[in-house]
Amino acid sequence: xxxxxxxxxxxxxxxxxxxxxxxxxxxxxxxxxxxxxxxxxxxxxxxxxxxxxxxxxxxxxxxxxxxxxxxxxxxxxxxxxxxxxxxxxxxxxxxxxxxxxxxxxxxxxxxxxxxxxxxxxxxxxxxxxxxxxxxxxxxxxxxxxxxxxxxxxxxxxxxxxxxxxxxxxxxxxxxxxxxxxxxxxxxxxxxxxxxxxxxxxxxxxxxxxxxxxxxxxxxxxxxxxxxxxxxxxxxxxxxxxxxxxxxxxxxxxxxxxxxxxxxxxxxxxxxxxxxxxxxxxxxxxxxxxxxxxxxxxxxxxxxxxxxxxxxxxxxxxxxxxxxxxxxxxxxxxxxxxxxxxxxxxxxxxxxxxxxxxxxxxxxxxxxxxxxxxxxxxxxxxxxxxxxxxxxxxxxxxxxxxxxxxxxxxxxxxxxxxxxxxx
Numbered sequence: 001x002x003x004x005x006x007x008x009x010x011x012x013x014x015x016x017x018x019x020x021x022x023x024x025x026x027x028x029x030x031x032x033x034x035x036x037x038x039x040x041x042x043x044x045x046x047x048x049x050x051x052x053x054x055x056x057x058x059x060x061x062x063x064x065x066x067x068x069x070x071x072x073x074x075x076x077x078x079x080x081x082x083x084x085x086x087x088x089x090x091x092x093x094x095x096x097x098x099x100x101x102x103x104x105x106x107x108x109x110x111x112x113x114x115x116x117x118x119x120x121x122x123x124x125x126x127x128x129x130x131x132x133x134x135x136x137x138x139x140x141x142x143x144x145x146x147x148x149x150x151x152x153x154x155x156x157x158x159x160x161x162x163x164x165x166x167x168x169x170x171x172x173x174x175x176x177x178x179x180x181x182x183x184x185x186x187x188x189x190x191x192x193x194x195x196x197x198x199x200x201x202x203x204x205x206x207x208x209x210x211x212x213x214x215x216x217x218x219x220x221x222x223x224x225x226x227x228x229x230x231x232x233x234x235x236x237x238x239x240x241x242x243x244x245x246x247x248x249x250x251x252x253x254x255x256x257x258x259x260x261x262x263x264x265x266x267x268x269x270x271x272x273x274x275x276x277x278x279x280x281x282x283x284x285x286x287x288x289x290x291x292x293x294x295x296x297x298x299x300x301x302x303x304x305x306x307x308x309x310x311x312x313x314x315x316x317x318x319x320x321x322x323x324x325x326x327x328x329x330x331x332x333x334x335x336x337x338x339x340x341x342x343x344x345x346x347x348x349x350x351x352x353x354x355x356x357x358x359x360x361x362x363x364x365x366x367x368x369x370x371x372x373x374x375x376x377x378x379x380x381x382x383x384x385x386x387x388x389x390x391x392x393x394x395x396x397x398x399x400x401x402x403x404x405x406x407x408x409x410x411x412x413x414x415x416x417x418x419x420x421x422x
Contacts, residue, residue, distance in 0.1 A: 036063040043074060051078035052086040059089070068099030079110060087114035088122045095135075104135030115146060123150035124158045131161075131170075140171030151182060156189035163194065176207025187218065195222035196230040203233065203242075212243025223254060231258035232266045239269075248279025259290060267294035268302045275305070275315075284315025295326060303330035304338040311341065311350075320351020331362060334404050339366035340374035347381065356381055357389055361396035365404075 036057065042050035055074030058067045072093050078086030091110035094103045108129050114122035127146035130139045144165050150158030163182035166175045180201060186194035199218035202211045216237055222230030235254035238247045252273060258266035267290045273280055275287035288309050294302035307326030310319045324345050330338030339362045345352060347359035360381040366374030385393060 043077070046081075048078045048081040048083040048086070051075075051081075052083050052089075055086065055089065059093075068093065070099075072099035079113070082113075082117070084114045084117040084119045084122075087111075087117075088119050091122065091125070104129070106135075108135035115149070118149075118153070120150040120153040120155040120158065123147070123153075124155055124161070127158065127161060131165075140165065142171075144171035151185070154189070156186045156191045156194075159183075159186035159189070160191045160194040160197075163197065167197070176201070180208055187221065190225070192222040192225040192227040192230070195219075195225075196227050196233075199230060199233060212237070216243040223257070226257075226261065228258045228261035228263040228266070231255075231261070232263045235266065235269070252279045259293070262297075264294045264297045264299045264302075267291075267297075268299055268305075271302060271305060275309075284309065286315075288315040295329070298329075298333075300330045300333040300335045300338075303327075303333075304335050304341070307338060307341065311345075320345065324351050331365075332400075332404060332407060334369075334408065336366045336369035336371045336374070339363075339369075340371045340377070343374060343377055347377065356384055357393040357396055360385060360390070360393035361400055364394070364397040365401060 036054075039050050039054050039057065043054040051074045055071045055078065057063050058074065059071035060066065064070075072090065075086045075090040075093065079090045087110045091107045091114065093099055094107035094110065096102065100106075108126065111122040111126045111129070115126045123146045126136075127143045127150065129135050130137075130146065131143035132138070136142075144162065147158045147162040147165065151162045159182045163179045163186060165171050166182065167179035168174070172178075180198070183194045183198045183201070187198055195218045199215045199222065200206070201208050202218065203215035204210070216234070219230045219234040219237065223234045231254045235251045235258060237243055238254065239251035240246070252270070255266045255270050255273070259270050271287045271290035271294065272278070274283045274290065276282065280286075288306065291302045291306040291309065295306045303326045307323045307330065309315050310326065311323035312318070324342065327338045327342040327345065331342045343359045343362035343366065344350070346355045346362065348354065360378060363374045363378035363381060367378050381393075382390060
């Protein structure tokens with residue numbers, strides 16, 4: 001089973017959780033019929049619930065002009081009286097720097113006060129802050145402790161994050177059984193990432209009995225929620241008949257959904273499907289479209305295939321310069337087919353000034369990876385070059401190989417989770 005994980009850092013996950021999770025059960029108490037005068041009167045009289053409510057009304061601009069500073073002021077009054085919801089929202093304001101200077105330590109302080117009162121949303125956020133070392137000292141054991149408290153209250157996000165800690169052996173001894181149990185509890189609450197991870201565990205048999213039907217079930221659950229990695233893996237299962245009868249149309253359906261969300265392997269596989277006419281009507285132009293999207297994200301096989309399509313004029317007007325550009329990108333990542341094709345372009349002067357030394361260098365690198373065509377071309381070029389030129393060509397090959405190795409060892413930037421290019 002293939003998997004091309006799109007990593008999300010703890011910090012990014014924390015931001016997403018704060019944006020999407022309603023920290024406060026008190027939201028439901030704020031109705032259209034709120035009498036701002038009555039709420040203000042109770043708040044000024046010291047009623048903590050009213051102070052919180054007034055802060056929220058200022059935060060959202062309901063019945064009053066939106067004013068984050070006023071929101072913070074009223075949240076603070078309620079928070080100082082121990083009102084957990086206000087403490088949580090005050091922490092959120094400090095985390096984002098809304099109405100107050102951004103201050104992660106203050107955010108952590110207020111989240112802690114709410115969390116200690118059993119506020120599950122704050123417990124999750126606090127666990128994330130300990131896991132990332134944001135606003136507090138990095139402490140994975142503390143992260144596990146807070147995740148556990150929230151998870152035991154039924155917080156789905158906490159259950160998933162706790163499972164992740166057990167799966168990775170962070171903050172607690174590695175325990176796939178515990179990870180599976182918490183993934184299951186989170187999955188039952190609709191946590192798509194937990195559903196995907198369960199599918200992955202069962203597909204691989206990683207610490208659990210390998211079960212393709214269960215893998216299919218959980219991938220499908222996550223895929224239906226728009227989880228791109230689950231959509232891709234589900235497509236592969238239909239494509240290869242793993243745990244299900246082969247169904248090329250279903251494979252295309254899920255590849256397309258994953259590809260639309262930026263999943264690079266799905267984009268590449270769609271390019272292959274359209275170029276070969278597997279499960280779809282053969283359509284070289286669509287193949288070029290999908291190869292292009294994957295190639296732009298650095299996927300080496302897509303870069304090579306796109307170069308070949310420009311080289312041959314399939315699905316796109318023949319353009320040797322673009323072919324060379326894409327071949328070069330793939331060749332510099334070590335793709336032996338691209339290296340061989342690039343050598344031919346230089347050796348024949350297609351779209352570029354003929355350069356036998358560079359042709360030899362690329363042929364040599366490709367041949368060293370076992371490419372027979374490149375080996376034949378290298379031997380022909382060796383006869384064509386003078387001893388001095390051959391020596392220079394070999395030096396070129398050495399430099400190119402060193403460049404490729406440096407690229408392989410360089411840290412990769414996080415890929416974008418969403419690709420909106422057309």
